[in-house]
Amino acid sequence: MAYQNLLSEVKENILYVTINREKALNALNKDTLAELADVIAFAAKTDEVRGVILTGAGEKAFVAGADIKEFSDYSGQQGQELAKHGHDLVFNAIENSPKPFIAAINGFALGGGLELAMACHMRIASDNAKLGLPEVTLGLIPGYGGTQRLTQLVGKGKAIEMITTASMITAVDAEKIGLVNYVVPQMDLISKAQEILNVIKQRAPLAVAAAIKSVVASLNETDGYVVEIEEFGKCFETEDFKEGVSAFVEKRRATFIGK
Numbered sequence: 001m002a003y004q005n006l007l008s009e010v011k012e013n014i015l016y017v018t019i020n021r022e023k024a025l026n027a028l029n030k031d032t033l034a035e036l037a038d039v040i041a042f043a044a045k046t047d048e049v050r051g052v053i054l055t056g057a058g059e060k061a062f063v064a065g066a067d068i069k070e071f072s073d074y075s076g077q078q079g080q081e082l083a084k085h086g087h088d089l090v091f092n093a094i095e096n097s098p099k100p101f102i103a104a105i106n107g108f109a110l111g112g113g114l115e116l117a118m119a120c121h122m123r124i125a126s127d128n129a130k131l132g133l134p135e136v137t138l139g140l141i142p143g144y145g146g147t148q149r150l151t152q153l154v155g156k157g158k159a160i161e162m163i164t165t166a167s168m169i170t171a172v173d174a175e176k177i178g179l180v181n182y183v184v185p186q187m188d189l190i191s192k193a194q195e196i197l198n199v200i201k202q203r204a205p206l207a208v209a210a211a212i213k214s215v216v217a218s219l220n221e222t223d224g225y226v227v228e229i230e231e232f233g234k235c236f237e238t239e240d241f242k243e244g245v246s247a248f249v250e251k252r253r254a255t256f257i258g259k
């Protein structure tokens with residue numbers, strides 16, 4: 001499979017997917033999301049694929065979020081559509097895949113990047129990784145399932161702290177609160193993910209798929225995702241969103257007015 005923004009190959013029944021926009025810290029633009037949707041569908045329907053390892057190109061970032069430059073002039077309606085499209089095509093598609101997905105977090109996993117890792121069934125972080133949901137610094141909230149999946153993984157208190165402070169946490173702290181399964185040196189990241197998938201490969205594929213489906217079914221609060229999409233869209237109508245995004249692009253600190 002040849003993609004513009006992804007590298008992908010199947011080796012020994014594992015599909016390796018690397019988001020390959022290193023200069024933009026692998027930020028998720030529309031084209032990358034479309035390609036991800038395609039490769040996720042391929043994994044689901046291809047018997048040869050028994051598990052997927054998803055990572056980012058380079059040593060600095062897994063994914064630094066949704067592509068801020070792409071949505072800087074969006075209306076509320078466009079913001080909602082962006083979120084809904086992402087949920088349906090990529091984030092829910094990963095979570096509902098019959099194949100186990102492991103996020104190999106090789107650096108920054110921020111905003112949509114952490115949301116992507118949280119949609120995966122397991123997360124392994126390299127010891128240099130930093131994780132966070134900085135959307136409120138842009139006048140936004142997480143729009144790709146982060147409010148729901150972070151709460152599921154770490155509980156309400158930690159989730160609200162991380163989302164409202166927008167602070168990044170280290171890989172070690174992420175492991176302590178259950179946000180990642182393991183922390184390893186960066187050079188061991190892929191081999192740790194392979195180790196887990198090599199065990200799963202020996203198990204019954206239909207039972208593995210049924211187990212994933214059952215665990216995920218226990219967690220999904222559909223209403224929560226609907227609220228998140230609506231609120232995400234509303235943020236795009238605020239002055240603070242325009243200020244937050246301008247400040248990011250102009251590389252300065254944002255001044256928010258609460259409107």
Ligand code: CAA
Nearest residue numbers: 023024025027064065066067068069111112134142143144
């Ligand atoms: N979107 C678009 N471009 C991005 C990006 C993003 N999310 N993150 C980084 N980049 C770009 C930068 O603009 C920069 O490009 P230029 O060289 O053309 O200026 C390049 O990647 C390198 O980034 P920095 O120079 O900023 O690198 P740094 O080492 O100084 O900082 C960082 C690294 C702390 C990760 C910083 O890049 C950053 O804060 N990025 C944004 C993180 C963020 O806010 N993510 C949330 C996005 S919104 C979202 O995801 C919404 C949602 O839930 C759906």
